[in-house]
Amino acid sequence: MASFEIYGGNRLSGEIIPQGAKNEALQVICATILTSEKVTISNIPDIRDVNKLIELLQLLGVIVTRETAGSYSFQANQVDMSKLNTPEFVQQATSLRGSIMLVGPLLTRFGIATIPHPGGDKIGRRRTDTHYIGFQKLGAEISYDPEKTEVTAPSGGLQGAYILLDEASVTGTANLVMAAVLAKGKTTLFNAACEPYLFQLCTMLNNMGAHISGVGSNLLTIEGVAHLSGCEHRILPDIIEIGSFIGLAAMTRSDITIKNVAKEHLGITPDIFERMGISLVFQDDDIYIPTQDHYRIQRFMDGSIMTVADAPWPGFTPDLISVALVVATQAKGSVLIHQKMFESRLFFVDKLIDMGAQIILCDPHRAVVIGLNHEQPLRATRMTSPDIRAGVALLIAALSAEGKSIIDNIEQIDRGYQSIDKRLQQLGADIRRID
Structure with missing residues (x-):
């Protein structure tokens, strides 16, 4: 110590x-899982929470390359979903609050996501209901136990829906936006968080080929697309x-x-x-x-x-x-x-x-x-x-x-x-x- x-x-x-903004970094790094193509992100802060998240992606098989100081490329073309239940992944994910934002990208692209209950600061109750209620409205099934939560998409994939968030959760909004970009049809998120981190995430996703309107406001409309491409992004x-x-x-x-x-x-x-x-x-x-x-x-x-x-x-x-x-x-x-x-x-x-x-x-x-x-x-x-x-x-x-x-x-x-x-x-x- x-x-x-x-x-x-x-x-x-x-x-x-x-x-670079820690909270933005956690979101946009999770979003790299949404495509098999290379995504390059610059101005990434060299801090413990962000480095742990990068290690989590590497455990899943994402190819991470340090281009220059603070700049990394991510390519998720060899994701190994079996790693989600390994002791190494569970230990790392449990120590990091931001690990919950892996659920949306994994669920929408691969149809399933398993995550242990995330860690983070001990500053009182930090419920995650907003995330999972939103996933359910997109058609997912939730299996919860005291150790972990498993989320499964229906056989035809996630379906767009109207979602009124019960709180303007930053991570909840990010998770649902990432899930909705590859869902079928239109998703409307009302009472969405509109912090600069979300503005940046939505801008990056649109540069990857997503169709998100209302960026920067608390009403987001997302038209699902079949796939996303790579891009370059700089963190605020x-x-x-x-x-x-x-x-x-x-x-x-x-x-x-x-x-x-x-x-x-x-x-x-x-x-x-x-x-x-x-x-x-x-x-x-x-x-x-x-x-x-x-x-x-x-x-x-x-x-x-x-x-x-x-x-x-x-x-x-x-x-x-x-x-x-x-x-x-x-x-x-x-x-x-x-x-x-x-x-x-x-x-x-x-x-x-x-x-x-x-x-x-x-x-x-x-x-x-x-x-x-x-x-x-x-x-x-x-x-x-x-x-x-x-x-x-x-x-x-x-x-x-x-x-x-x-x-x-x-x-x-x-x-x-x-x-x-x-x-x-x-x-x-x-x-x-x-x-």
């Missing part, structure tokens, strides 16, 4: 380039990393430029950080965050306390709630953080309270943060990363705190952030990886 040793309280400066920069670096700059009172952010896909994210008092300057496709000794949280027009809450896109992504919360600890003013979508995601705040943050945890979903306005620095301490996003929030807190902090279980952070210690060192951070 590795840890980060951090000496905080230093101001940082320089430029940093965000990695990771909006979660971009938000994390904005929070890092504010907490450490640093002068940082985030390069190549694809600002047309950032949605409301910059607005939320500006409401928290952080100055952002857009320079072409870069974001410049100047040094701020103080930043003031805005209030609503009627003078009431600001609320930062997550919501399906185009709302504020739940993956940045942890970062918004830690940023608020050194703001001037107070804010209510409302994490609606996951019931255990705020339980890391006890570590921030130990560091001197003024936080009232109202219930599993809400916390009131009373900003210290950089008048009282956080205290260095030893802590453990509970999940990816809380882990990077604690990392930001440690970089702002005076003295030496240790963060254990950094494998969680490595699941979502590529070589984060080395990249922060280039900004002047005093951070090192230790055993």
Whole structure:
């Protein structure tokens, strides 16, 4: 088990380039199974979750070739479905939440898919009913037991259908889109997730020969086709990393430029950080965050306390709630953080309270943060990363705190952030990886 040793309280400066989007990478890599032709994907982040998914595809017989740094080709012309029940596949798939998105492509192309119950962050219940209800509406049969789920297509293949999703699930939408592109007839997905990851997935599938309309909206219409071809695709920069670096700059009172952010896909994210008092300057496709000794949280027009809450896109992504919360600890003013979508995601705040943050945890979903306005620095301490996003929030807190902090279980952070210690060192951070 590795840890980060951090000496905080230093101001940082320089430029940093965000990695490719983790959540998009998991979707588009699964989509390569839909064709026997070669698909080349660039800007793939070198992180644990993505690398595990690539290994899963290789276990199934997909030919994976590293073309250049961050660029891979995938050719699924020799998929061995018998591998789905091997101990190696089960072990790998169980440790990765994104493995569930293999079901749609395998089901629609090969008529059957077996997947163990996926792993991932322990942030409360993360049900998968939306996926399987959708598969059933496409004609599939579901066989569930405590160890795994088997999904089987009818003898004539999946049939298009009208599907009203019970929640705007990102992975659920992706799974059903991938299943529908090779189904017979028309599929309509209403209440579909419309995050940039889905925009990118649908764009890639259309470039492969799929017929998807309504891309970027919550109403997708998919006309099934007989087969898909290969293509080339480039992954967007990771909006979660971009938000994390904005929070890092504010907490450490640093002068940082985030390069190549694809600002047309950032949605409301910059607005939320500006409401928290952080100055952002857009320079072409870069974001410049100047040094701020103080930043003031805005209030609503009627003078009431600001609320930062997550919501399906185009709302504020739940993956940045942890970062918004830690940023608020050194703001001037107070804010209510409302994490609606996951019931255990705020339980890391006890570590921030130990560091001197003024936080009232109202219930599993809400916390009131009373900003210290950089008048009282956080205290260095030893802590453990509970999940990816809380882990990077604690990392930001440690970089702002005076003295030496240790963060254990950094494998969680490595699941979502590529070589984060080395990249922060280039900004002047005093951070090192230790055993």
